[in-house]
Amino acid sequence: MAASSLLQSPHFSPYFNSKPKTRRTHFYVKASSASDPSNITITSTSGARGCNIRDEARRHNLTNPQPDHNFSAKYVPFNGGPSCTESYSLDEIVYRSQSGGLLDVQHDISALKAFSGSYWRNLFDSRIGKTTWPYGSGVWSKKEWVLPQISSDDIVSAFEGNSNLFWAERYGKQFLDMNDLWVKHCGISHTGSFKDLGMTVLVSQVNRLRKMNKPLVGVGCASTGDTSAALSAYCAAAGIPSIVFLPANKISMAQLVQPIANGAFVLSVDTDFDGCMQLIREITAELPIYLANSLNSLRLEGQKTAAIEILQQFDWEVPDWVIVPGGNLGNIYAFYKGFYMCKELGLVDRIPRLVCAQAANANPLYLHYKSGWKDFKSIKANNTFASAIQIGDPVSIDRAVYALKNSNGIVEEATEEELMDAMAQADSTGMFICPHTGVALTALIKLRNSGVIKPTDRTVVVSTAHGLKFTQSKIEYHSSEIKDMACRFANPPVSVKADFGSVMDVLKKYLLSKESKY
Numbered sequence: 001m002a003a004s005s006l007l008q009s010p011h012f013s014p015y016f017n018s019k020p021k022t023r024r025t026h027f028y029v030k031a032s033s034a035s036d037p038s039n040i041t042i043t044s045t046s047g048a049r050g051c052n053i054r055d056e057a058r059r060h061n062l063t064n065p066q067p068d069h070n071f072s073a074k075y076v077p078f079n080g081g082p083s084c085t086e087s088y089s090l091d092e093i094v095y096r097s098q099s100g101g102l103l104d105v106q107h108d109i110s111a112l113k114a115f116s117g118s119y120w121r122n123l124f125d126s127r128i129g130k131t132t133w134p135y136g137s138g139v140w141s142k143k144e145w146v147l148p149q150i151s152s153d154d155i156v157s158a159f160e161g162n163s164n165l166f167w168a169e170r171y172g173k174q175f176l177d178m179n180d181l182w183v184k185h186c187g188i189s190h191t192g193s194f195k196d197l198g199m200t201v202l203v204s205q206v207n208r209l210r211k212m213n214k215p216l217v218g219v220g221c222a223s224t225g226d227t228s229a230a231l232s233a234y235c236a237a238a239g240i241p242s243i244v245f246l247p248a249n250k251i252s253m254a255q256l257v258q259p260i261a262n263g264a265f266v267l268s269v270d271t272d273f274d275g276c277m278q279l280i281r282e283i284t285a286e287l288p289i290y291l292a293n294s295l296n297s298l299r300l301e302g303q304k305t306a307a308i309e310i311l312q313q314f315d316w317e318v319p320d321w322v323i324v325p326g327g328n329l330g331n332i333y334a335f336y337k338g339f340y341m342c343k344e345l346g347l348v349d350r351i352p353r354l355v356c357a358q359a360a361n362a363n364p365l366y367l368h369y370k371s372g373w374k375d376f377k378s379i380k381a382n383n384t385f386a387s388a389i390q391i392g393d394p395v396s397i398d399r400a401v402y403a404l405k406n407s408n409g410i411v412e413e414a415t416e417e418e419l420m421d422a423m424a425q426a427d428s429t430g431m432f433i434c435p436h437t438g439v440a441l442t443a444l445i446k447l448r449n450s451g452v453i454k455p456t457d458r459t460v461v462v463s464t465a466h467g468l469k470f471t472q473s474k475i476e477y478h479s480s481e482i483k484d485m486a487c488r489f490a491n492p493p494v495s496v497k498a499d500f501g502s503v504m505d506v507l508k509k510y511l512l513s514k515e516s517k518y
């Protein structure tokens with residue numbers, strides 16, 4: 001029987017029919033060799049009562065050794081070209097190429113290509129909605145494409161990913177005359193941002209390196225708030241010390257309290273994010289602290305799974321546009337890489353056009369794009385409500401330019417008023433987005449107004465963090481407290497005396513105002 005039909009067979013959805021709390025039956029795809037993709041069987045094991053999912057996976061691996069596949073990955077210089085021979089094992093501690101350039105994780109594509117696009121689609125689909133370790137994670141459900149060589153036992157996961165792809169029906173129709181607008185809610189996640197996707201990969205690899213007795217005492221990052229939250233949570237789950245460098249008074253309270261609560265060593269540094277980034281790079285070169293920012297290409301391997309997930313959620317149909325807010329610029333490349341791998345390995349036949357959206361107060365990529373990609377200049381980023389992307393010297397600038405050039409991409413920007421208005425309008429249709437998503441929505445509004453994005457184009461806006469991390473900006477907006485901003489969509493609470501007549505008066509006024517709109 002062909003692999004794809006086996007995977008589609010009713011036997012391959014064991015969890016819907018079993019009673020997980022008492023006794024589980026696990027089904028595994030087993031390939032005897034990567035060079036013979038047709039030689040795949042499905043075997044099952046029965047879990048004993050009371051044992052946990054990691055134990056079950058461990059026992060399964062002992063009794064059914066992993067197939068002798070050839071999947072592997074290594075570091076190579078980013079965009080090094082076919083003649084480049086420089087490479088490093090993922091078990092080395094290295095962040096830069098010999099020439100000082102960025103690195104990329106390169107997979108053995110020919111080994112992955114031994115399996116068809118439909119094999120991969122079916123395999124990934126078969127893992128959704130289960131609790132099998134580690135595939136219950138949206139990241140590790142694509143393990144073969146992420147870190148193929150890591151033992152499942154070393155993985156540190158909060159079953160991140162599998163985030164909601166929300167059909168923005170009312171927002172699309174009411175504000176943009178669009179019928180097929182979607183918001184990928186990457187911020188509805190373990191620590192409230194897409195950073196969890198990359199951090200599970202990085203911390204898992206650190207866990208492995210520490211077990212190999214590599215000299216790593218802790219893991220560190222510079223952060224505008226979300227990377228530090230994710231790093232500290234995953235490190236805490238694994239019992240690994242984390243050290244975070246935060247720009248003093250430039251991140252939200254909700255973000256600041258996350259690493260504090262998770263037991264990180266928190267340094268509040270009197271500089272901006274770019275200053276913190278410079279410092280952590282210097283420090284990690286001197287001390288046995290592993291660098292967790294997206295300069296480290298391991299992170300992007302996890303983040304790219306959000307792109308694969310979007311395709312999967314559309315039943316492997318490719319959207320026309322994907323809009324991503326950009327700061328340090330790792331994520332826009334991660335999306336490109338995820339989409340590109342799906343095309344290269346035959347899961348889909350094209351990739352979407354990418355849009356990177358920046359705050360006008362922190363827009364070095366936008367300026368570079370507008371100059372026709374002439375020489376890039378870093379800038380001093382100004383304060384923005386989209387504080388997590390207040391970055392003037394993005395480490396992944398080369399990756400972002402590559403992603404945009406190769407996806408026929410566009411860069412847009414949003415002023416403070418535009419991003420706050422977009423956020424308020426989106427919230428008024430039932431979302432509760434962060435200001436960075438407001439930046440992405442502003443890009444969409446501009447591209448719809450100019451006719452670049454058509455009403456029927458299937459468009460995905462990537463929402464990168466949970467709105468609850470940024471309540472202060474919403475409070476200021478709805479109190480109309482922001483200097484030089486009209487706050488056109490503010491919806492302040494109405495103070496009313498505690499008597500029947502007063503309440504009736506304000507309610508009648510409110511209901512009349514609603515009635516006049518019909």
Ligand SMILES: Cc1ncc(COP(=O)(O)O)c(C=O)c1O
Nearest residue numbers: 326327328329330331388464465
């Ligand atoms: C909420 C949020 N959105 C967007 C971004 C931008 O992602 P990147 O730095 O990968 O461009 C960040 C971090 O930089 C972020 O924390």
Ligand SMILES: N[C@@H](CCOP(=O)(O)O)C(=O)O
Nearest residue numbers: 223224225226227293294328
């Ligand atoms: N927004 C980020 C900035 C750092 O980005 P990274 O992806 O390079 O870690 C944050 O939350 O710190």
